[in-house]
Amino acid sequence: MSRETALRATSEGRLWQALLIGGALAFLGIFLALPLIAVFAEAFKTGLGAFVLAVQTPDALASIRLTLFIAAISVPLNMIFGIAASWAITKFEFSGKALLITLIDLPFSISPVVSGLIFVLLFGANGVVGPWLAAHDLKIIFAVPGIVLATLFITFPFVARELIPLMMEQGKSEEEAALSLGANGWQTFWYVTLPNIRWGLLYGVLLCNARAMGEFGAVSVVSGHIRGETNTMPLHVEILYNEYDFVGAFAVASLLALLALVTLVAKSVLEWRFDMNSGAGH
Amino acid sequence: MPGFGLTFGFTLSWLGLIVLIPLATILLKAAGMGWQEFVAVGLSPRAIASYRLSFGTAAAAGLVNAVLGLLVAWVLVRYRFPGKRVVSALVDLPFALPTAVAGIALTALYAPNGWIGQFLEPIGIKVAFTPIGIIIALIFVGLPFVVRSVEPVLADLGRDVEEAAATLGASRFQTFNRVIMPAIGPALLTGFALAFARGVGEYGSVIFISGNMPGRTEIAPLLIVTQLEQYDFNGATAIAVVMMLVSFTILLLINGIQAASRRRMGI
Numbered sequence: 001m002s003r004e005t006a007l008r009a010t011s012e013g014r015l016w017q018a019l020l021i022g023g024a025l026a027f028l029g030i031f032l033a034l035p036l037i038a039v040f041a042e043a044f045k046t047g048l049g050a051f052v053l054a055v056q057t058p059d060a061l062a063s064i065r066l067t068l069f070i071a072a073i074s075v076p077l078n079m080i081f082g083i084a085a086s087w088a089i090t091k092f093e094f095s096g097k098a099l100l101i102t103l104i105d106l107p108f109s110i111s112p113v114v115s116g117l118i119f120v121l122l123f124g125a126n127g128v129v130g131p132w133l134a135a136h137d138l139k140i141i142f143a144v145p146g147i148v149l150a151t152l153f154i155t156f157p158f159v160a161r162e163l164i165p166l167m168m169e170q171g172k173s174e175e176e177a178a179l180s181l182g183a184n185g186w187q188t189f190w191y192v193t194l195p196n197i198r199w200g201l202l203y204g205v206l207l208c209n210a211r212a213m214g215e216f217g218a219v220s221v222v223s224g225h226i227r228g229e230t231n232t233m234p235l236h237v238e239i240l241y242n243e244y245d246f247v248g249a250f251a252v253a254s255l256l257a258l259l260a261l262v263t264l265v266a267k268s269v270l271e272w273r274f275d276m277n278s279g280a281g282h
Numbered sequence: 283m284p285g286f287g288l289t290f291g292f293t294l295s296w297l298g299l300i301v302l303i304p305l306a307t308i309l310l311k312a313a314g315m316g317w318q319e320f321v322a323v324g325l326s327p328r329a330i331a332s333y334r335l336s337f338g339t340a341a342a343a344g345l346v347n348a349v350l351g352l353l354v355a356w357v358l359v360r361y362r363f364p365g366k367r368v369v370s371a372l373v374d375l376p377f378a379l380p381t382a383v384a385g386i387a388l389t390a391l392y393a394p395n396g397w398i399g400q401f402l403e404p405i406g407i408k409v410a411f412t413p414i415g416i417i418i419a420l421i422f423v424g425l426p427f428v429v430r431s432v433e434p435v436l437a438d439l440g441r442d443v444e445e446a447a448a449t450l451g452a453s454r455f456q457t458f459n460r461v462i463m464p465a466i467g468p469a470l471l472t473g474f475a476l477a478f479a480r481g482v483g484e485y486g487s488v489i490f491i492s493g494n495m496p497g498r499t500e501i502a503p504l505l506i507v508t509q510l511e512q513y514d515f516n517g518a519t520a521i522a523v524v525m526m527l528v529s530f531t532i533l534l535l536i537n538g539i540q541a542a543s544r545r546r547m548g549i
Contacts, residue, residue: 011360012454017361020353020356020357020361021357021361021363023353024350024353024354024356024357024358025357025369027350027353027354028354028369028372028373030398031418031421031422031425032372032373032375032376032422032425033372034391034397034398035379035384035387035388035391035422036375036379036387038387038390038391038397039383039386039387042387042390080292081292081293081296084288084289084292084293084296085289085293085297087285087289088285088286088289088290088293089293091283091285091286092283092286092290094290100293100297103297103301103302104297104301106301106305107301108479109479109483109529109530109533110305110483110526111482111483111484111485111502111503111506111522111525112483112484112485112486112503113483113485113503113504113506113507113522114308114483114503114506114522114525114526117308117506117510117518117519117522118304118305118307118308119304120510120515121307121308121311121515121519122303122304122307124515126513126515127307128307128310149300149304152300153300153301153304156300156301172283175283176283179283179284184284185284185285188284189285207377207378210377210378213380214378214379214380214381214382214383215380216380216381216382216485216486217381217483217484217485217486217503220485220486220507221507221510233380234380234381234382234383234486235382237382237383237386238382241386241490246390249386250386250390253380253382253383253386253387256379256380256383257379257383259378260375260378260379260380260383261378263378264371264372264374264375264378265371267371267374267378268367268370268371
């Protein structure tokens with residue numbers, strides 16, 4: 001069979017191709033691109049001035065600060081966890097490994113609302129340790145610690161999930177070589193493992209961060225919606241929207257949409273580098 | 283290799299502290315409730331209506347995503363067209379865009395005076411504040427799960443089997459149905475299951491567009507929030523536990539189907 005006939009037999013005609021591409025693009029355009037465009041269009045509906053005013057209110061600024069603060073605590077903690085978990089899982093053999101991986105993934109299959117609920121049941125006024133906390137004047141639910149805990153739970157699997165398959169594939173021969181040449185454990189990790197996993201790690205951190213800053217359901221349950229104190233950016237969007245301050249809601253929302261766009265661009269660049277690296281390695 | 287004690291110990295403690303102990307609380311709470319009370323709230327007519335809505339809309343959106351997500355994956359893997367890299371990046375938007383932002387954007391689009399709603403309203407299709415709106419939000423949230431599950435399998439599928447089918451006289455449609463579909467079936471099912479699971483629990487993108495009428499457009503996660511706002515912790519727990527049990531049962535079933543189809547395919 002000549003190359004042309006083979007191609008014709010295993011591909012579609014030009015018309016079919018155009019139809020399928022057109023269908024896919026129309027679907028993505030209506031379902032993904034339009035909502036994104038709508039966020040910015042609504043935010044700038046009444047001009048740049050209204051947008052700037054909406055973003056600069058004290059409550060909006062407080063919500064931005066809180067969101068950054070929450071991400072700055074929860075992302076590094078789950079990053080360290082992700083590295084430790086994938087080191088233990090990919091460099092050693094032990095029984096129950098499959099169960100451990102399943103448990104690490106568990107937060108992905110639980111509704112965000114339920115993820116918030118469990119912390120209310122644990123630390124809330126009527127919760128398991130609630131009375132003890134109240135007696136010691138500690139506040140977790142309807143306060144910042146509760147938001148951090150809920151975010152930690154929601155973003156728990158992100159880094160580990162990226163690193164485990166990557167480190168599994170890379171094996172441990174390079175580390176063993178470094179150790180046999182006299183490097184200690186930390187040196188081996190720092191100079192051998194970390195350079196090998198840095199792009200995968202960055203990828204996981206990126207997704208973890210996007211979720212940490214954008215989480216709504218879980219945070220909404222534990223935050224108590226106290227303006228200027230426990231309102232994250234997504235919660236502030238909800239409050240403004242429910243007060244019919246649409247320009248304000250979409251202005252804050254557009255900042256979050258911008259974060260999403262930056263995440264997507266960085267993610268694409270990383271994927272591109274990944275391809276380059278693995279292409280060069282083979 | 284050093285570091286097992288340190289990393290394994292840290293992994294287990296962090297997992298226990300952040301995930302397992304908090305999750306155990308809800309089971310303890312449910313166990314302490316007593317069967318009568320659990321059923322009275324967990325299986326009340328309002329709760330059952332919300333389960334039906336949550337699982338029904340998640341299944342509908344999952345099916346739509348299975349079909350259209352496959353189309354998107356197919357186009358991205360098989361064809362070349364300008365702007366493909368941008369389109370591929372756009373597919374991940376629902377992973378990166380906060381759900382509340384998606385929720386208000388979709389509501390603005392599909393409201394009767396919105397960009398899309400204004401064309402649907404005259405022909406009698408109401409989207410915002412109806413179950414259709416919920417399905418649209420869940421299609422948005424679930425799409426990347428299907429595309430990203432199917433894409434690698436489709437890319438790995440060798441052209442040789444398709445060529446073999448073609449030389450044996452199969453039409454393109456027959457090849458797709460009998461050769462390609464069985465090979466990507468398990469991945470498609472995985473994508474459906476992930477989108478479905480996400481859709482059942484989804485909250486942020488849905489509550490703005492759904493209208494939240496008890497018994498009609500009130501999803502189960504919202505009912506949990508409503509119970510919490512009334513300080514009915516037992517009610518919230520019962521509904522959450524029923525939701526989790528049904529979700530896990532369905533996911534186990536899907537896993538079972540997948541294992542069976544893998545065995546049949548000899549993979």
